[in-house]
Amino acid sequence: MSNILEIRNVSKKYKDFELKNINFSLERGYIMGFIGPNGAGKTSIIKLIMNLIKKDSGTIQVFGLDHVKDEIAIKEKIGFVYDENYFYEELTIQEMKNIIKRFYLHWDEEVFQKFAKEFDLPLKKKIKNLSKGMKMKFSLAVALSHHAELLIMDEPTSGLDPLVRRELLEILQSLMLDENKSIFFSTHITSDLDKIADFITLINNGEIVFSKTKDELTEEYCIVKGTKDKLSAHLEEQLIGLKVNELGFEALSMNKNKIKKMFGDSVLIEKPTIEDILVFSIRRGDQFVSSY
Ligand SMILES: Nc1ncnc2c1ncn2[C@@H]1O[C@H](COP(=O)(O)OP(=O)(O)OP(=O)(O)O)[C@@H](O)[C@H]1O
Numbered sequence: 001m002s003n004i005l006e007i008r009n010v011s012k013k014y015k016d017f018e019l020k021n022i023n024f025s026l027e028r029g030y031i032m033g034f035i036g037p038n039g040a041g042k043t044s045i046i047k048l049i050m051n052l053i054k055k056d057s058g059t060i061q062v063f064g065l066d067h068v069k070d071e072i073a074i075k076e077k078i079g080f081v082y083d084e085n086y087f088y089e090e091l092t093i094q095e096m097k098n099i100i101k102r103f104y105l106h107w108d109e110e111v112f113q114k115f116a117k118e119f120d121l122p123l124k125k126k127i128k129n130l131s132k133g134m135k136m137k138f139s140l141a142v143a144l145s146h147h148a149e150l151l152i153m154d155e156p157t158s159g160l161d162p163l164v165r166r167e168l169l170e171i172l173q174s175l176m177l178d179e180n181k182s183i184f185f186s187t188h189i190t191s192d193l194d195k196i197a198d199f200i201t202l203i204n205n206g207e208i209v210f211s212k213t214k215d216e217l218t219e220e221y222c223i224v225k226g227t228k229d230k231l232s233a234h235l236e237e238q239l240i241g242l243k244v245n246e247l248g249f250e251a252l253s254m255n256k257n258k259i260k261k262m263f264g265d266s267v268l269i270e271k272p273t274i275e276d277i278l279v280f281s282i283r284r285g286d287q288f289v290s291s292y
Pocket residue numbers: 014015016017036037038039040041042043044045
């Protein structure tokens with residue numbers, strides 16, 4: 001088992017925000033979706049990995065190498081898609097691509113042209129005149145054109161129409177046929193994760209809530225629903241993000257089997273979506289205390 005990305009005890013403090021003791025890792029050959037609400041710290045972690053900002057403490061290893069000391073060697077093997085535009089606005093796609101390709105030893109022009117065609121990239125158009133989706137597609141074509149072993153993407157599907165989004169997910173999936181490749185990407189679109197992610201890492205307020213396989217999540221977690229009279233201190237101990245209204249209660253539990261054993265048919269147990277897990281988990285902090 002080899003970790004292609006390993007983040008250990010990483011902290012970073014801004015004036016009003018802190019990434020606290022971040023730990024997670026990604027094995028070679030897998031896709032990890034990185035989720036969390038706005039402002040949770042996703043882009044900051046991606047920037048830390050890419051050495052675009054400095055960490056205060058901890059270690060980050062990519063391909064087993066230090067992300068600062070071995071930055072050049074690492075970046076040769078990373079395809080990076082970032083949500084802010086880092087291209088020169090006045091250049092055309094063609095001109096920009098010709099600049100970027102010089103940075104990569106393993107640039108593959110044939111692959112770039114294939115994606116340019118697939119994505120309908122207007123090669124002669126200036127970057128400043130491209131739509132958001134078109135810029136994203138250009139970024140992706142670049143990231144996919146130098147035989148990167150690890151793709152790191154900050155919200156790659158945002159701004160893409162459903163057709164192109166599906167096309168991108170299919171491309172990512174087909175890349176994974178090569179067992180040497182891995183993908184780490186942040187997203188707000190949890191349905192993308194249902195389709196392609198092997199691992200899901202949730203961050204909230206600068207802290208990792210969990211980093212697990214998608215199968216672990218869907219096997220361990222469940223949605224529990226019931227009438228208010230079924231709520232007890234005993235049950236509430238097992239619940240996350242409890243919501244109570246006139247009709248009854250609804251919450252997430254991390255312990256499906258225990259809930260089944262303890263409460264049997266007296267409550268309704270349902271399979272959660274990734275979105276349910278995200279929404280209920282981040283509601284944990286302001287858990288509603290019922291008045292049963
Ligand atoms: N350079 C900076 N100086 C001070 N604070 C910053 C800086 N960059 C980011 N932050 C703060 O760090 C927090 C996390 O921001 P970040 O962009 O990492 O979140 P995110 O999870 O990517 O959010 P979103 O989903 O909205 O893109 C925010 O409160 C943001 O204001």
